[in-house]
Amino acid sequence: MHVVVQRGDTLWGIAQRYGVSLDALIRANPQIRNPNLIYAGQSVNLPGWDGGDGFEAAPEAPAEAPEMESPPPPPPSSPLVDVATDVMNRPWAYNNINQPGDHTWDLWCLGFVNQVAQMANGHRDPVLMQPSAKAAYHSALANGRINGDLASMPPGAVVFWPSGRFGHVAIYSGRNNPWGDPIFISTTGWGGRSGIRELTLSTLNRELGPAAGWMMPR
Numbered sequence: 688m689h690v691v692v693q694r695g696d697t698l699w700g701i702a703q704r705y706g707v708s709l710d711a712l713i714r715a716n717p718q719i720r721n722p723n724l725i726y727a728g729q730s731v732n733l734p735g736w737d738g739g740d741g742f743e744a745a746p747e748a749p750a751e752a753p754e755m756e757s758p759p760p761p762p763p764s765s766p767l768v769d770v771a772t773d774v775m776n777r778p779w780a781y782n783n784i785n786q787p788g789d790h791t792w793d794l795w796c797l798g799f800v801n802q803v804a805q806m807a808n809g810h811r812d813p814v815l816m817q818p819s820a821k822a823a824y825h826s827a828l829a830n831g832r833i834n835g836d837l838a839s840m841p842p843g844a845v846v847f848w849p850s851g852r853f854g855h856v857a858i859y860s861g862r863n864n865p866w867g868d869p870i871f872i873s874t875t876g877w878g879g880r881s882g883i884r885e886l887t888l889s890t891l892n893r894e895l896g897p898a899a900g901w902m903m904p905r
Contacts, residue, residue: 692729698722699867703838707734709866709889723865765843766807767904771858771872774803775883792883793876796820796856799883800845803858804904807843812904820847821854824899833900837869837888840901846871850896859901860885 690701698719702709711734713722725731774781778790785798792799801815814832817823824847827833833847840846842861848854857873864870868887875884878894892898 688733689730690733692725692727692731694727696725696727697867698725698731699863700838701731705733709868713866723867765841765861767803767843767858768860768872770807771803774799775872778883791876791881792874793881794874796874797823799874800856800858808904814902815904819853820856821849821852823847823856824849824854827902832902834902835900837898837901841903843903844901845904846901847899848891848895849899855891855895857886857891
């Protein structure tokens, strides 16, 4: 089976739309030399389709010639992203109010997001005052604040992984890697990592289970 690229599509968006992994989609399309550069009209094979089974591969539509234009503008600014990025780059300048003297924030994902949101917005969000990321997710869900469409999350969106005993939460940076995989500012302390780092959605989903949705702190 194949799909035809529409204007504005990315491989990551197509993978999300059809419920396949980005890596599998890239492997199924060796004709795409740069996974971050696809054009409207191109045919993209979905994983599991090999051109056989009685179906004839559709001829690839001529790709539109890329327009000569300036590089894309940077993603919209977000106070949450600005503060989270500064904490990540200068952890010694900030104090973990949950564990004074600790500048790694290891295993303090909700404390990190809560403190960043307070510094960015100037007040507390009750959802982020819960005892764990998992509890915060269920509080947001009960209050109708969870959006399950990850393709629509804006910079600064707080994304939840409610699996396990405590769950996890991280902040969307507003940027994607060259393969269209969203990048998050996340605490660690697991998976052999320490400190605040940038991790992709694929990495977080692989290690924590699928993200359940996002909200914007108020």
